[in-house]
Amino acid sequence: EAGVAQSPRYKIIEKRQSVAFWCNPISGHATLYWYQQILGQGPKLLIQFQNNGVVDDSQLPKDRFSAERLKGVDSTLKIQPAKLEDSAVYLCASSSGTSIRELFFGEGSRLTVL
Amino acid sequence: GENVEQHPSTLSVQEGDSAVIKCTYSDSASNYFPWYKQELGKRPQLIIDIRSNVGEKKDQRIAVTLNKTAKHFSLHITETQPEDSAVYFCAASHRGNTGFQKLVFGTGTRLLVSP
Numbered sequence: 294e295a296g297v298a299q300s301p302r303y304k305i306i307e308k309r310q311s312v313a314f315w316c317n318p319i320s321g322h323a324t325l326y327w328y329q330q331i332l333g334q335g336p337k338l339l340i341q342f343q344n345n346g347v348v349d350d351s352q353l354p355k356d357r358f359s360a361e362r363l364k365g366v367d368s369t370l371k372i373q374p375a376k377l378e379d380s381a382v383y384l385c386a387s388s389s390g391t392s393i394r395e396l397f398f399g400e401g402s403r404l405t406v407l
Numbered sequence: 408g409e410n411v412e413q414h415p416s417t418l419s420v421q422e423g424d425s426a427v428i429k430c431t432y433s434d435s436a437s438n439y440f441p442w443y444k445q446e447l448g449k450r451p452q453l454i455i456d457i458r459s460n461v462g463e464k465k466d467q468r469i470a471v472t473l474n475k476t477a478k479h480f481s482l483h484i485t486e487t488q489p490e491d492s493a494v495y496f497c498a499a500s501h502r503g504n505t506g507f508q509k510l511v512f513g514t515g516t517r518l519l520v521s522p
Contacts, residue, residue: 326509328512333515334514334515335411335413335496335498335512335513335514335515336451336496336512337512338509338510338511341503341507341509343507348503348505348507349503349504349505349507349509351408351503351504384450384451391507392508393439393500393508393509393510394439395441395453395456396441396451396453396510398450398451398452399450400449400450401450
């Protein structure tokens, strides 16, 4: 089966610019997650979708980050305006079912903010 | 919320030795504890997981133990090989305010296996 697809793989922007990341989860996976992984740290959950509804965005900086999952499949994560501290790898993951189980991660989108 | 601490942050062993990585968690309701391996520049991948109804699980050279009373769990790798070199992350489940569970990750352990 195809894995979780993410794009772009790399992005370099100036601070205060905007950026968007795209994720296509494994077919049939109802739960989609966006994690932020700063260099040398563990992944931190930004937002979790169940189908097309948000079930957890408690750690999403809502003044600058937004995410949507239209039709319960693909998802986009947007940052506007970007700050230097947003430099990180943004990992998308998906899982099947509603109870917690294995997360399948994408390759990630590496963002550098200058 | 859940807090997951992981130690050590780096671990160097000789090929053939055993490696142990330990994690503690704060939420007594956590019931799912996976371990992920992340090679340089690659995606995290699940290597083993354990649920709270068992105390130990083994898969070839890898084992995980869970002590619910003490709220800690450990990853054991025996007969280490150079290809085991990677960053390992523990995680614990946590139920958010909406009732859905999520994974909270530790800070990672960089394992280096020298030939």
